[in-house]
Amino acid sequence: MKIEFAPIGIIRSPFIELEDMPIQPAAAAGVKGTVEVFEDFCAGLKDLDGFSHIILLYHFHHSHSFNLHVVPFMDLEPRGLFATRAPKRPNPIGLSVVQLDKIEDGVLHIQNVDILDGTPLLDIKPYVPEFDAQVEVRTGWLEKARKTVSSRKSDGRFK
Amino acid sequence: MKIEFAPIGIIRSPFIELEDMPIQPAAAAGVKGTVEVFEDFCAGLKDLDGFSHIILLYHFHHSHSFNLHVVPFMDLEPRGLFATRAPKRPNPIGLSVVQLDKIEDGVLHIQNVDILDGTPLLDIKPYVPEFDAQVEVRTGWLEKARKTVSSRKSDGRFK
Numbered sequence: 280m281k282i283e284f285a286p287i288g289i290i291r292s293p294f295i296e297l298e299d300m301p302i303q304p305a306a307a308a309g310v311k312g313t314v315e316v317f318e319d320f321c322a323g324l325k326d327l328d329g330f331s332h333i334i335l336l337y338h339f340h341h342s343h344s345f346n347l348h349v350v351p352f353m354d355l356e357p358r359g360l361f362a363t364r365a366p367k368r369p370n371p372i373g374l375s376v377v378q379l380d381k382i383e384d385g386v387l388h389i390q391n392v393d394i395l396d397g398t399p400l401l402d403i404k405p406y407v408p409e410f411d412a413q414v415e416v417r418t419g420w421l422e423k424a425r426k427t428v429s430s431r432k433s434d435g436r437f438k
Numbered sequence: 439m440k441i442e443f444a445p446i447g448i449i450r451s452p453f454i455e456l457e458d459m460p461i462q463p464a465a466a467a468g469v470k471g472t473v474e475v476f477e478d479f480c481a482g483l484k485d486l487d488g489f490s491h492i493i494l495l496y497h498f499h500h501s502h503s504f505n506l507h508v509v510p511f512m513d514l515e516p517r518g519l520f521a522t523r524a525p526k527r528p529n530p531i532g533l534s535v536v537q538l539d540k541i542e543d544g545v546l547h548i549q550n551v552d553i554l555d556g557t558p559l560l561d562i563k564p565y566v567p568e569f570d571a572q573v574e575v576r577t578g579w580l581e582k583a584r585k586t587v588s589s590r591k592s593d594g595r596f597k
Contacts, residue, residue, distance in 0.1 A: 282443045282497050282558070284529040303569045320528060323506035325518030329578020336495070336531055338441050347482035359484030361562040364569070369479060370443040370560045372495055372531070376570055399441070401529045403520040407580055410462045410523070411535055412571040419488020421566055 286399035288316040290337060292392045297341065300433040301393045302352050303364070303375075312377075312392035314400055321385040324403075328382045332406035333389075338399040339371035352433065353424035362419060373398070376406055445558035447475040449496060451551045456500065459592040460552045461511050462523070462534075471536075471551035473559060480544040483562075487541045491565035492548075497558040498530035511592065512583035521578060532557070535565055 292312035294300045301307035314335065316324060327333065345367040348357040360368060378390040387403075451471035453459045460466035473494065475483060486492065504526040507516040519527060537549040546562075 280445060280558070282445070282560075284441045284443065284531075286439060286441070287528050303566075320506065320520075323519035323528075324521075325507065326521035326579050327518055329576060329581075330521065331574075331576040332572045334533065336529075336533070347479065348484065359486055360482035361479075362483075362485035362489065362564050364563055364566075368561060369446050369482075370495075372443075372561050374493065374495070374533070374563065376572055399439070401441075402527055402531050404523055404533065405521050405577065405580065406572060406575060407462075407523075407577050408572065408575060412573070413491045413535055413565060413567065414571070415490075416565060416567060417488060417490040418564065418566050420485050421564065422488075 284401055286338065286401065287320045288314055288400035290314050290335065290394045290398040290400055292394050292396045294395050297395065297433055300395065302433050303393050307391050307393040309390060310392045312389050312394065314387040314389060314403070316385045316387065316400070318385065324382055324385065327403070327405065328379070330379060330405040332376055333379050334404040334406050334411070335375050335377060335394070335400065336402040336404070337373045337394060338401055339366040339368070339373050340399055341395065342367040342371035345369055354420055356420070358420055372401065443560055445497065445560065446479045447473055447559035449473050449494065449553050449555070449557040449559055451553050451555045453554050456554065456592055459554065461592050462552050466550050466552040468549060469551045471548050471553065473546035473548060473562070475544045475546065475559070477544065483541055483544065486562070486564065487538070489538060489564040491535055492538050493563040493565050493570070494534050494536060494553070494559065495561040495563070496532045496553060497560055498525040498527070498532050499558055500554065501526040501530035504528055513579055515579070517579055531560065
């Protein structure tokens, strides 16, 4: 069974290469980018500017294969793929929570961008803490590493 | 440009019908379900059991059309589609943060399930507050309504 999607826009960022990219929005604090929503979909942006944060779902368009075990950026041991945020996945869908500064003529001006320039946008959802935030959590192998995420950058491993 | 995905598993829940479903995980507190991951992908579940919460991305498989303006469950006014979490979207990808209780033989036992039984699973990501949680946010039209989400149920409007 195949499921077909098509981009609704393009994400623009300062990151032309996978190497040296921040690995999560938390590591991309202040990095600015834009989302160019295709004209056919711009009417759906109404009311979005009331939200300070949005969830972007996008296609990891450079990911054409995957391994079920990967050594993540923040660890030295191989981990199960679904216990990581590695971009090479069976369905390479990326998810980033970014700050929305303003919307002008179908262009979203965003901050905390950890996304490659030219990335195809699949969906935009409003970020709502009651739906999306969990405070008391366990985070497994990431427990020690996650506080260092803001200083970690990508390298060539997922090229 | 088309992007093709294929399910990596199936989500099981008590919700056979769209009507009367909780509209978000926050409204489905304690509702139990399972995720049956297809055998080919089970090796990727290693280490996932260290995480108390996971992000499920799935296909809203009953959504075959969309309107760019919708009246959301928690409001009376038409809103821009991308400022809502309505299931009928150009790319009908659902996102839920659920609690992970245990993993047995490729089956994830989860709680806080607001997902229709039989839903095709696209991806599993570990939930990590440093990546995914935002505390100080504005939530536009949802500002007043969002605290009432736990008492709201679905109706037939997105059938």
